Amino acid sequence: MSIFSRIKDLMGNKVDTFDGTEDLEKMVEQNLQDLNRELGKVKAELASVLADEQRLKRELIECQEGIEKMERYSVKSLDEGNEGDARTFQERKSVLAEKLSDLQAAIQFASSKSEQLKPIHDQLIANIKELESIKRSGF
Structure with missing residues (x-):
C-alpha cells in the first residue's frame, strides 16, 4: 500500500511550513505536480x-x-x-454456491477498497485546490 503512505505524506505537507522561504513558488508548484500525479494514480485505481x-x-x-436453475433441474x-x-444437478449447485460465497467476499473487498480510496481522492482534490488558490493569490 505504498500509494496510501505516499499520499499521506503529500497530504501532510502543509503550505504553512513554506512561509518565509524564497522558493515558495517552486515548492508549491512541486507539491501541485506531486499531488496531481498521485491524484491520477488514485483515480485510475478507483476506476x-x-x-x-x-x-x-x-x-x-x-x-x-x-x-436457481440447477435447483429447478434437480x-x-x-x-x-x-x-x-x-x-x-445438486453437485453443480453446490459448486456454484461455493463460487457465490467467493464472489460475495470479493465484492465486499472491492467495496471496502473503493470506500478507502474515495476520501483519499476527495482530500487530494481539496489539497490541490488549496495550493492552486495560494498560487493564484500570488503568495
Whole structure:
C-alpha cells in the first residue's frame, strides 16, 4: 500500500511550513505536480476497483441464476424419477454456491477498497485546490 503512505505524506505537507522561504513558488508548484500525479494514480485505481466491483456483481447475479436453475433441474429430475441427474444437478449447485460465497467476499473487498480510496481522492482534490488558490493569490 505504498500509494496510501505516499499520499499521506503529500497530504501532510502543509503550505504553512513554506512561509518565509524564497522558493515558495517552486515548492508549491512541486507539491501541485506531486499531488496531481498521485491524484491520477488514485483515480485510475478507483476506476479499476469500481469496474471490478460491477463485474463481480454481474457474475454474482449469473451465479445466483445458475443456482436457481440447477435447483429447478434437480427437482424436475426427481419428479421424473431420475435420481442420478438430480444428484449431478445438486453437485453443480453446490459448486456454484461455493463460487457465490467467493464472489460475495470479493465484492465486499472491492467495496471496502473503493470506500478507502474515495476520501483519499476527495482530500487530494481539496489539497490541490488549496495550493492552486495560494498560487493564484500570488503568495
